[in-house]
Amino acid sequence: MPDEISYTGLFFGFLLLIIPLLIMRYVRLNMGKESLTAILRMTIQLFLAGLFLTFVFDMNNPVLNLLWFFLMVSFAAFESVQRQEMDLKSLYLPTLGAFLGGTFLILMYVNAFVIDLANVFEAPYLIPIGGILLGNSLGGTIIGVGNFYSSLKRNENRYVSRLSFGAGMNEALMPYVRKGLRSSLKPAVGDISTIGIVHLPGMMSGQLIAGASPFLAIKYQIAVMVSVYVSTVTCVTLAIFLTSRICFDEYGMLKDHVFRNTPDVA
Amino acid sequence: MSSELIRYKDICVDFHGSRLFSNFNLTVNLGDKLILKGRSGSGKSTLLKILLGILRVDDGEVFYRGKKVSSSNIWDIRKEIAYVSQDTDIGEGIVKDLINEIFSFDHNRGRKYHRKRNSLLEYFGLDRSIVYKKFEGLSGGEKQRICIIISVLLGKEIFLLDEVTSALDPELKEKVVDFFLENEDWTLLVVSHDNTWDRVAMDEVFVDGCEINA
Known part of the structure; x- marks a missing residue:
């Protein structure tokens, strides 16, 4: 201890x-x-x-642990939409779906196959690792989805041109998806490649202070870094595609009211 | 003998709270070559955008091949109409990649375009090496010609051309106009302030009857 x-x-x-x-x-x-x-x-x-x-x-009750995790997810979704300055009412549910899909499923996989837990809902794993995945994906999603919509709005002509060049909606959105993903993954990739040299991450430091062997600590850290990366990519992609179902009208045009702080044209 | 292709019926559009059009009517038949005229801000571009579902009318209806334009057929309509916007910012990156991506869309896949692309580049006075340059670094006139070339390569027969010659020098303007008017089957709906288009007999439509924004 x-x-x-x-x-x-x-x-x-x-x-x-x-x-x-x-x-x-x-x-x-x-x-x-x-x-x-x-x-x-x-x-x-x-x-x-x-x-x-x-x-x-x-x-250490599985239901309670899960409930706590879902509370964290619902808060992350709220924070994400809020910080992107988007309309909460229309974007909350798809964002929630993205976070659930991008963190919960990956967390279950990590607990079951990487850490090899008998009980994947074990509180000391579910909550802290879930928190790390969620915290990082949240940061990535705010940047990535925010970038997706702001560049769409800024360069709407590029999107419209692609539609008129015969693109389906997803095809027309691809450059923006790429941009959003790139902007959210750049910091993540930077973090990953400097780890161990510039800084020892919090989780690893915690384990070292708690008396774990350095090799145990790095194995956890490696597993966590990989899952953070995977869950960030997944969350951002899901968030873009799920919210875009809501943010575009049936003509494939961006709805204005999904943005907060856009002065009404009146 | 003319068959109706596009019909604007009693179109009303509000813009920034004031009326841009009220009861605008226009019928475009297959093979027509129309030029829309009217002062800046009279809503000529708006008419093109309405047909493509980029903008919506406040009242009235647009028909395409006899069917009302709606969210269910707009996706097919867009695939039949070539649109060259006055905004030439269509993307970024290497020109070749930009064009290749467009031809990787499901709808365009399998369409051969390399040879035609090269002959069009030549016709419009562009060096072939331009395809290795970055699109965003090209001049306004070069961008305009690339946009025109892409729209032609898509093999469509209906063209909405919004100020597509504005950044070109007189000789090139002539070439573009010649190119589009040469093909009798093509239907053209042109918005332009260039009088190059005037030297040929095009039907003129005056777009007006709007309030000025204060």
Whole structure:
């Protein structure tokens, strides 16, 4: 077991914040309050998560674990649509579907065949690994789907031209799908290729601190990196194709109201 | 003996809250060569876009080969009509790849185009090496000609040409106009401010009767 951090220890941790506060004071950067609020929020959220996870881990009930995972998925879908500045009402369900398809199925596969768990719903695996897949796919989806729709809107003529050149809807959308996927995978590929040199990722560091052997830690990390990559590609692709069923009218034209903040033409 | 191909019936279109057309009517027969005239902003391009289902009418109906244009037949209509937009931004990347991708669409697959492509390039005064250049790096006139060539290679017989000669020099304008008017079977619906199109007997349609946007 790793060394316990006492509350006094945590206090010393918070004491470190004096450094940024002094720097901000010196350079007259007015971000102190904002930063402290964020840190306070993070602390409360994590304490709540700690309480809840203790409960979930103690129970280790498959239904409860799944429920918790689905809650995370539904929150990710909400966050994704919100951050893409798209209309929540029309895009929530397809985005939810994309996250479920892209993370849940892959998570089940990893638990069953990679980690080789007897019970694939085991809380200490389902929840943290699910969280890693979800968190990364969320980032990728926000960038990828956002890029897909913004470039479609910006270069609508290219799309229309392709339609008039005889493309079906999916054929006409291909360059935008490629663009969206590329933009979401570039950071992922960059991360993957610098890992182990520039930084030791959180999961691996956690296992090392918890006393695992470096080789166990890297095997987990490799498995997680591969599944993060796969689930990002899957989520982004599913999100693009599922939302596009909703975002285009039966003439294949982009509906305006799926974008938030578009001034109504009136 | 003429058979009706396209009919605009009592078209009304609102744009930015004011009426662009009210009760516009026009019939285009197979083989017609029409030029739409009217000042900028009178909605000439809009008429082309309506036929392709890019824009929707607020009132009225458009018929294509006697059938009302709707979401169920628009996909087939688009496959029969060649449209060259005044916006030549049709994509990016190497010209050759751009063209090859278009001919990889299900609908176009199997269509032979390489030889014809080369002869068209030559006719329109483009060097063959242009296909190895990036489309986005071409000049406006080069882009226009590539768009025209693609539309011709698709082997369609109905052309909607929206300001396709605007960036070309006079000789090339002539060549383009000659090219399209040469083929008697082709149906042309042209929007252009170029008087090159005027030297031949084309039927003129005046698009007007709209309110000016304040």
